[in-house]
Amino acid sequence: MQLSDKKVTLSFSDGSEPVELPVYSGSIGPDVIDIRKLYGSTGMFTYDPGFLATASCESSITYIDGDKGELLYRGYPIEQLAQKCNFLQVCYLLLNGDLPDAKQKEEFESLITRHTMVNEQMQTFLSGFRPDAHPMAVLTGLVGALSAFYHDSTDINNPEHRHISAVRLIAKMPTLVAMAYKYSLGQPTIYPLNSLSYTGNFLRMMFATPTEEYEVNNVVERALDRIFILHADHEQNASTSTVRLCGSSGTNPFAAIAAGVGCLWGPAHGGANEAALQMLENLQANGGIENIGKFIAQVKDKTSGVRLMGFGHRVYKNYDPRAKLMQETCKEVLEALGLEDDPLFKLAMELERIALEDEYFVERRLYPNVDFYSGIVQRAIGIPTTLFTAIFALARTVGWIAQWDEMLSDSNHKIGRPRQLYTGSPARNVP
DSSP states (O other), X not given: OEEEEEEEEXXXXXXXXXXXXXXXXXXXXXXXXXXXXXXXXXXOOOOOGGGTTOOOSOOSSEEEETTTXXXXXXXXXXXXXXXHOOHHHHHHHHHHSSOOOHHHHHHHHHHHHTTOOOOTTHHHHHTTSOTTSOHHHHHHHHHHHHHHHOGGGOOTTOHHHHHHHHHHHHHHHHHHHHHHHHHHHXXXXXXXXXXXXXXXXXXXXXXXXXXXXXXXXXXXXXXXXXXXXXXXXXXXXXXXXXXXXXXXXXXXXHHHHHHHHHHHTSTTTTTHHHHHHHHHHHHHHTTGGGGHHHHHHHHHOTTSOOOOTXXXXXXXXXXXXXXHHHHHHHHHHHHHTTOXXXXXXXXXXXXXXXXXXXXXXXXXXXXXXXXXXXXXXXXXXXXXXXXXXXXXXXXXXXXXXXXXXXXXXXXTOOOOOOOOOOOSOOOOOOO
């Protein structure tokens, strides 16, 4: 960041001495007011519930312009990356700052492929869960347990250890998600196959059985790879901030990523695509397209408790660029699988059309987000609804670990310690 010529002067109505605060500029985006010395100068904190106007760190990984509907990974537009790169190229970009050349791409893909297996004793750990446990509960445990099996790379002050941990997490996450899924079905684990791509390997581990080999569909493989790319990172969202906050204590990377998985599980974050699909299924079961008008009226009625899931975003006040790509991907998958007449997709398209023409949603700048279509794509592939958030965690792992590594490389980083506006009882004595 660069110190700006501008300064901010904070004045007080009680005649107290004004305080001058420096202003910093990033490469793009809003300037920031440096308030680090505010408490020392004034004895006061700032109050910002949800951190809506607070920059918690300096980062060069991801940039979002919500008004423009723009998402950049290391400066590259998400649209270009999703169309021209595969997921592991994007992983390399997020970790290293630039896209790999042909040699680097080959070496990185080979490195990830050689680390996809997990310690066989993880099977014993897995067997301790109830078969009907939610996959996110299982995944949180499995990721956290990695530190018990791979403790040879947990010196967070060693850049090489951080690199090894990043490789291991990216490589093993598909294996862990597939293990959790197979366990819930009562089916044996399918081990990774080094001859397949990252995403093709995951599909095989998910859907193959010892009695019947799974042939990877190229369209489905590319579609899921694109889903991974679209979910790889998204600036300082709740789960990424959780990983940074957890990691700021000096904990090992596996514990920090497990914390991110736990945060992602929330329905307001990673569970949103599951909620959007359930909304469409409920609408389909209650009249479908013919009932959209009534449904929209209920959404507008704040007393009804009915919400339009998959629309709107904390940051985007324009069309989520990931949603456009997801809509295209949805069409490609349904066509490849012979599901062009899928009623849920038709319902989603009509609901989107009506909502985008309705003044109520236009005035509030509520546009479809990535969750609106991703559930339909995953459902068409055969992924169960309960696994949607685990797929999200798989994709977001690279973003989490890149952000964690960047934080540890930042000389300004400190253990996270938000302050509060206390409204409880003042000091009192026990009678």
